[in-house]
Amino acid sequence: MSKIEKKIMSGTHFMLGNHAIVEGALAAGCDFFAGYPITPANEISQHMSQRMPKTGGIFFQGEDELCSVYALSGAALSGAKAMTATASAGFNYMQEGIGYAVASEIPMVIVNVMRCRGENYATQSDVMQLRWGASGDHEHIVLAPSSVQELFDFTVRAFNLSEKYRTPVIVMSETTISLMREKLVIPEADKLEIVNRKKPDVPPEAFLPFQAPEDQAPPLPSFGDGYRILHSLNPHDEKGGIAWDPDVFETLYHRITNKIRANYDDIVRVDDFFLDDADIALVAYGSETRPARAAVAMARGKGIKAGVLKLDTIWPVPEKHLENLAKKVGKILTVEMNIGKYANEIDRVCGRYCEIGRILKNRGEIHTTKEILSVIEEAVK
Amino acid sequence: MKKHPLWKYLRKNALPHFFCPGCGAAQVLNFFLKAADETQLDFDNFVGIGGVGCAARIPVYINAESLHGVHGRTIPWATGIKLHKPELKVVIFAGDGDASAIGAGHLIHACRRNLDAVMIVVNNLTFGMTGGQMAPTTPKNMKSATTPYGNVEDPFDICKLAETAGATYVARWTTAKPKNAKNAIKEALAHKGFSLVEIITQCPTHFGRRALSTGSAVQCLEWIKDSSVTLKKAETMDPEELESKFVLGTFVKKERPVFRGSSVC
Numbered sequence: 001m002s003k004i005e006k007k008i009m010s011g012t013h014f015m016l017g018n019h020a021i022v023e024g025a026l027a028a029g030c031d032f033f034a035g036y037p038i039t040p041a042n043e044i045s046q047h048m049s050q051r052m053p054k055t056g057g058i059f060f061q062g063e064d065e066l067c068s069v070y071a072l073s074g075a076a077l078s079g080a081k082a083m084t085a086t087a088s089a090g091f092n093y094m095q096e097g098i099g100y101a102v103a104s105e106i107p108m109v110i111v112n113v114m115r116c117r118g119e120n121y122a123t124q125s126d127v128m129q130l131r132w133g134a135s136g137d138h139e140h141i142v143l144a145p146s147s148v149q150e151l152f153d154f155t156v157r158a159f160n161l162s163e164k165y166r167t168p169v170i171v172m173s174e175t176t177i178s179l180m181r182e183k184l185v186i187p188e189a190d191k192l193e194i195v196n197r198k199k200p201d202v203p204p205e206a207f208l209p210f211q212a213p214e215d216q217a218p219p220l221p222s223f224g225d226g227y228r229i230l231h232s233l234n235p236h237d238e239k240g241g242i243a244w245d246p247d248v249f250e251t252l253y254h255r256i257t258n259k260i261r262a263n264y265d266d267i268v269r270v271d272d273f274f275l276d277d278a279d280i281a282l283v284a285y286g287s288e289t290r291p292a293r294a295a296v297a298m299a300r301g302k303g304i305k306a307g308v309l310k311l312d313t314i315w316p317v318p319e320k321h322l323e324n325l326a327k328k329v330g331k332i333l334t335v336e337m338n339i340g341k342y343a344n345e346i347d348r349v350c351g352r353y354c355e356i357g358r359i360l361k362n363r364g365e366i367h368t369t370k371e372i373l374s375v376i377e378e379a380v381k
Numbered sequence: 382m383k384k385h386p387l388w389k390y391l392r393k394n395a396l397p398h399f400f401c402p403g404c405g406a407a408q409v410l411n412f413f414l415k416a417a418d419e420t421q422l423d424f425d426n427f428v429g430i431g432g433v434g435c436a437a438r439i440p441v442y443i444n445a446e447s448l449h450g451v452h453g454r455t456i457p458w459a460t461g462i463k464l465h466k467p468e469l470k471v472v473i474f475a476g477d478g479d480a481s482a483i484g485a486g487h488l489i490h491a492c493r494r495n496l497d498a499v500m501i502v503v504n505n506l507t508f509g510m511t512g513g514q515m516a517p518t519t520p521k522n523m524k525s526a527t528t529p530y531g532n533v534e535d536p537f538d539i540c541k542l543a544e545t546a547g548a549t550y551v552a553r554w555t556t557a558k559p560k561n562a563k564n565a566i567k568e569a570l571a572h573k574g575f576s577l578v579e580i581i582t583q584c585p586t587h588f589g590r591r592a593l594s595t596g597s598a599v600q601c602l603e604w605i606k607d608s609s610v611t612l613k614k615a616e617t618m619d620p621e622e623l624e625s626k627f628v629l630g631t632f633v634k635k636e637r638p639v640f641r642g643s644s645v646c
Contacts, residue, residue: 031465032461032464032465034461048644049643049644050644052642052644053642053644053645053646054646058464058465058642059642059643059644060460060461060464060642060643061643061644062457062460063486063487063490064486066454066457066487067454067456067457067460067486067487067490068457069457070451070454070457070458070461071457071458071460071461071464072461073448073457073458073461074448074457074458074459074460074461074462074463074465075461075462075464075465076461077446077448077461077462078461078462078465078466078469079465079466080461080465082461096451096454097451097454097457100450100451100454222466223428223446223462223466223469224425224426224446224466224468224469226425227446228392228424228425228444228445228446229446229447230392230395230441230447230449231446231447231448231449232441232447232448232449232450233449233450233451234449234450239394241394241395242395242441242449
């Protein structure tokens with residue numbers, strides 16, 4: 001191997017969004033990447049192919065998305081922190097492997113840089129696929145960055161959450177931010193919070209690989225540690241044995257979903273923008289938070305008491321935060337770049353407390369500030 | 382009572398096994414454990430992989446690390462494991478569906494890359510678990526649950542496919558040749574690089590009843606015997622004579638660098 005490079009590129013950079021994802025992954029300890037070419041996620045795998053061998057990790061280009069996502073399972077169970085990156089159409093294929101990772105509780109990070117029906121136009125149209133694409137019952141953690149800095153920060157967080165909850169965590173990126181260059185500050189290594197999976201503290205004969213309190217994931221030994229665990233998609237008991245028993249099934253899937261539901265306060269993050277005295281609130285996620293904030297700043301200049309609730313975690317739905325907001329404001333408008341999908345969730349949570357509306361755009365372009373501002377002005381008339 | 386000498390290798394809480402009476406997959410489990418026993422395989426540094434299907438259950442019954450339950454993705458799992466921890470010995474137990482239907486795309490790439498893993502293809506010539514449908518390996522004109530008037534498709538020769546794609550150890554035997562099958566697994570375990578051992582097995586429940594008009598494992602084995610020729614004999618036969626035969630023997634045994642990842646500096 002030639003020159004060893006630093007894994008954490010601490011310092012101030014002017015960086016492409018897709019490269020920031022790579023640097024975030026490496027900073028979090030990622031040492032295995034597998035992926036299949038697809039635009040607009042290619043800069044992630046290309047940068048990984050340069051960085052991985054120089055930082056002691058593995059870069060693998062699978063023959064398709066299925067191979068890539070299952071390679072993550074094999075690597076992660078062998079002890080790796082593993083990631084893949086794809087775009088909408090490729091994310092379809094990965095659903096199968098994501099479903100397996102949920103059932104067998106395998107930590108991994110999946111980046112989906114959303115694109116528009118085979119073209120690289122701006123969109124948020126996968127927001128439901130991110131949550132509901134995999135078969136079988138599951139809860140997903142999906143983070144929605146809105147800037148190059150957040151692509152780095154949220155990728156680090158995605159690894160931490162996946163290690164803590166032994167579950168695939170999805171980073172929802174978009175053409176808009178993945179292909180944008182912005183300022184990025186990478187902290188010193190000792191300033192980064194890094195979570196590593198728990199390992200068993202009992203010997204193999206005393207270890208129950210799928211036993212944990214109902215709001216937690218069990219410790220995870222690596223292949224070769226001597227624990228001899230069966231990792232099956234089929235319903236499995238606490239020993240890992242395949243068991244077609246309704247009680248076993250219910251207990252397992254209660255824990256697998258509850259470990260995420262019960263940890264709302266740890267997982268869900270939102271960011272308030274001028275919400276303290278707001279009468280009208282925008283709810284937005286990802287790149288749409290940028291024009292939403294700009295529009296609110298302009299509305300404030302015109303004396304309109306508007307604010308933005310920026311959803312940094314979109315799945316699970318930030319229900320508590322949304323409910324509190326809905327009880328406080330007169331009207332909530334969901335800003336979204338699709339035909340109106342996540343807006344249904346906002347309606348479900350907020351609809352009984354306040355007026356609701358939508359600011360939608362589904363033409364491969366991000367909203368302009370003016371477009372959003374005009375809806376706000378109309379709403380307060 | 383005296384325990385079977387291979388009993389110690391079984392995952393006791395997974396028993397009893399679910400194979401039908403007379404199933405060839407159970408014999409392959411036996412061949413593998415014998416081969417492992419004779420080569421003193423280190424089961425703490427071993428991962429057994431199964432996909433979905435009857436043969437995929439084999440690693441479930443082996444007391445070791447194992448992955449199971451997704452159809453056709455055995456090779457991607459193995460690739461992730463071997464790239465991150467090359468010191469682990471990985472053996473894939475695939476049915477003909479896992480290997481040559483849903484997972485065929487992965488198979489050719491593992492051969493091409495020379496992934497350092499063993500793949501034992503338990504070829505019962507049908508989709509047994511789902512009720513005996515036509516597989517890419519079902520012989521021409523044979524009846525199955527989805528070819529009630531006879532199979533019109535030409536079957537895959539899995540060994541030829543592996544050889545052409547670049548596998549570095551390729552052999553085929555049958556459950557009627559237990560010693561040869563076990564010895565081929567031993568050779569595959571000792572081989573560095575992608576090793577494929579195809580074992581033609583009897584499925585009396587589905588293939589036997591639909592294609593051979595018999596539910597008897599013995600009669601199915603007789604049919605396999607009658608349909609088999611050694612590589613040496615095959616060399617003296619013309620292509621038409623060979624069309625419905627299983628050629629048995631070692632087809633490839635060579636050395637080539639193994640896969641270490643797609644970007645190495």
